[in-house]
Amino acid sequence: MALSKQAKHLSRTHIQIVLGYLGHTRLPLRNRVIFLLSVKAGLRAREIALLTWSMF
Numbered sequence: 001m002a003l004s005k006q007a008k009h010l011s012r013t014h015i016q017i018v019l020g021y022l023g024h025t026r027l028p029l030r031n032r033v034i035f036l037l038s039v040k041a042g043l044r045a046r047e048i049a050l051l052t053w054s055m056f
Contacts, residue, residue, distance in 0.1 A: 010039060015039060018035060019032060019035065022035060034048055037051075
């Protein structure tokens with residue numbers, strides 16, 4: 001069964017709002033990196049979780 005829903009894209013404004021919010025969390029750098037890997041690199045949560053240093 002194929003998925004019929006297309007992923008939504010965030011505007012620059014929305015990305016800036018989320019990054020601003022993440023700057024006030026307990027682990028701001030980690031959270032920003034995870035968010036940017038998702039937005040800019042198009043990685044899904046599981047793909048981000050499975051990253052290792054050798055992949056960089």
